[in-house]
Amino acid sequence: MHIVVCIKQVPDSREIRIDPNTNTLVRQGVPAIVNYYDLHGLEEALRFKDEVGARVTVISMGPPSAEKALRQCIAMGADEAVLVSDRAFAGADTLATSYVVALTVEKVAEEFGPVDVVFCGKQTLDGDTGQVGPGVACRLDYDQLTYVEKVVDINEQSRTITVHRHLEDGVEVVQTQLPVLLTVLAELNKPRRASLPGVLRAARYKPIVWSTNDFSNIDRTKIGLKGSPTIVSKTWVPEPRKVNTEMIEGPTPQAIAAEVTKRLWSSEAASRLGWS
Amino acid sequence: MATEHFDAIVVGAGPAGSAAAYTMAKAGLSVVLIERGEFPGAKNIFGGVIYRKQLEDIIPEFWKEAPLEREVVEQRLWLLGDQSVVTLGHRNEAFKDPNNCWTGLRVKFDQWFASKAEQAGALNIYETVVTELIREGNKVVGVRTDREEGDLYANVVVVADGVNSLLGKSLGVHREWQPDEVSLAVKEVIAMPKEKIMDRFNLEGNEGVTIEFVGNTLGMAGLGFLYTNQDTLSFGVGVMVSDLKKKRVKPYELLESVKQHPMLRRLLQGGETKEYAGHLIPEGGYHSIPPLSGDGWVICGDAAQLVNFVHREGTNLAMTSGRFAAEAIIQAHTKGDFSRVGLSLYDRLVRESFVHKDLKKYKGLHNFLRDSDPTLMFDKLPRALNDAAYQMLLVDGVPKAEKQRMAMRGITDAAGGLMNLVKLGAQGWRAMNG
């Protein structure tokens, strides 16, 4: 069994603030982390490795500094880590990103053996689209199981996988054939803390780095800015809508409540609710 | 996996630990540098002055690559009255070439320094806490960490885990703190546009200034500081823990109150506080320096109380002690003797250096401060000095000789009489001069 986990290094957007004076993002000092959901994908792969044995390869497209994120995955127990890095990849949207990530999975399969399962996070903290996973599955012609909150079973003999998919109104139990691509939720598991030997291995480990030149079959029109149909044309900080607020006052809470109720029942909202 | 064995394990990636790890790794020893923070410097704070000489001895021309803030060309000492200040200061172009010291921020500096050790060949591991030393008899043979399969073995463990040194305590060389041996410093990093800083502090290019201030610390023994960085200010105040306890003041209340002083308020105005943190500073001085080595271990930096608080020197003592420890271990490595005797070079190097000599010079200061009334030294006297200066400079028809008498009387009264003032001066002088 060979499992590939796709990870992305992202700024921890929970810590990004808006500068109130300039209305721009303050990214200084915001730590770069492994995208939260991706770690859950890695954990699931590692559990599989611990239980029945599997080879786990972590891949990421990103700048050279993303090596740190890959090392963190090695520390947790991944066997090999590949960083796909090239200036030509910069500016990629999800279409271009999924193209390069899919090529990388293919090359990983060629070099380290056929791939059975690919894990992606549900979405990234920065791009936040959740589109890269389905994109990669399409390009690889794998079946995709998105928003997985539980892996019930992976059967190597019958080459089937059964999962629980999280939907708005319930949980769908789905089965399909390997190879498969999963995008996963945090509910899936609790990522482990790396052991000391893991951390030492990571401290010594050098990820494999591939650039465009390492892909013989790459179509340069499909990568980076050139290969990206979407364009961010502007960004702005939303301003809350302003309304005329009526302040209700009264001598007692009961008096205020009576007044509010009166206003409510004579409001347009009440007529839309069929109250009056 | 068979447990690995290293030449040395360094606990703590502060200035002491990184200096030791760098020096040993460069000499070809196999070294692991263990830090509990997410990265080196993540939780470390200091006032902010990094000195040239001692780091240069480890990494020549480090200033060309290290993340430093500003080159300090002026140092001011302010004695604060209620709404006034008596200033002392020195500015000199000579401080530029060669540079004497820089302002810095630990978040950046510690990361850089530890990465130098890593580049030299050390294995740096973070988010890992050393929970105890592993011993065989009297000998330290490794460390236990909070990770799974977390034991690690080495010929020597370098204990550089800072002021609270849990490991020092476990070795019996570090007692629990007495409240009068340690001060608690609180510090804010305040963001401010570069141009504003340069205007307010009269700076050009990369120049920087440091201000230390005494007085206005609610009658507690302590010292405040305000340093200029590129686009932030480091602002803080440290006071004796025993005084904080006595006065029941919370550290941030002290900081907020000091901030309101008219001289400081206008320098800080318009800045935005980005970080706030507190940290202990060992003030025990010379008398609290523990034995520096034993079988299979050495102790450096704050963990060994090597801080010269009079001159706010700590990082340089830490780095130097780290380097000395490394040199001793390298020698022990060639001899194959990691016992206390094999490591004794470390004690000798420290004793023969400025580290020991400077601390010895101020050895009486701790007792002097402990025994004197903090409200006198850190409140009444600075206030009296300010009143005196005010009287002398006020032109109000009172004859100068009369004014001088009044000023002098103010100061002697504050000290509780002339005899007391003379005694205080003499004791102080002795404390500062060995």
Add this chain to the structure above:
Amino acid sequence: MSETKETTEALTEGATPGKKQAVSKDVLPGREWSDYEGILIVVEQRGGVAKKVSWQLLGEGRRLADKLHTHLSALVIGSNVSALAKEAIYRGADKVYLCDSKELENYRTRPYSKVCLSVIREYKPEIVLMGATYTGRDLAGAIATHLPTGLTADCTQLDVDENRLLLASRPAFSEKMLATILCKQYKPQMATARSGVFLALPLDPTRTGEIISVSPQMPEEEIVTQVLDFLEQTERVSLEDQEIIVAGGRGLGGPEGFALLQELADALGGVVGASRAAVDAGWISHDHQVGQTGSTVRPKLYFAIGISGAVQHVVGMQNADMIVAINRDANAPIFKVAHLGIVGDLFTLVPALTEAIKAQKGNSTSVPIAL
């Protein structure tokens, strides 16, 4: 300079008219997009019931189509869903593509995307929109890659400009900013959009339109994915579809505060919502969170109780028809967006309000809640 600006510039640069655009044209030799016209909404349903977001998108799609002077069509996929095709017309569609077949009963990526791809390739809409639901995102991601075209995720604002470009705006960086995304060189322009943001048109049975049947694309034998079961989860609240929400924040002081809110919500016939602060504090589960990374809601009545009104919360609820705010602090920003404001202690006001509303409801003869 901020990173957003850099990204904006970097991403825009390659597409500004001029030299670099020529590069993009080279990518697609001889591609003519002028025959792409109209707006297509992909309707999502389960068991013959459409997701509200689909009707909301038809409402928004109608507005955009009128602005472009073009037609609005809907794609309905499923088993026994012809009623939905009619409803799509009543909700604003001019044309409906209906693919009704047994093997399409449950959503599965491959067969559904095959149907979508064949409709898009044959009928060439210039804009394709679907709900940013779990299913919608799963499907949209697959289709956009196959076509290929650009896909903007999870939009909260849509518009078109004079060059017929779709201006798709979406929250970025944990909702702290909005970004407008364009897709200039490819068609169709695709986007998924958040539920609860756009307004559905009222059902109008007098509307007429064309229903075009399309045949299924994939025989069951070729579909390896099987839906074995569906476990409904009724305890999970879905705020997006609620008409009345009583939301609480840090001011509630703890989970007990939410018990008070629940009583008020019960009296009103609504559900309880929360600000991020209350969710982060662990007083109530994440599915109650409004704004931020929570739900965007558009109820008829919204109570904000003990909520300061940080912009990240406000963007998620400001489109409520009527907002009532209770806060101890007269300067709380929530009062800027509230229609009725009460400065005071929520622990005395909320019980009083609950009683008053119960009494009022007891008196009123009309149906209490419109479902």
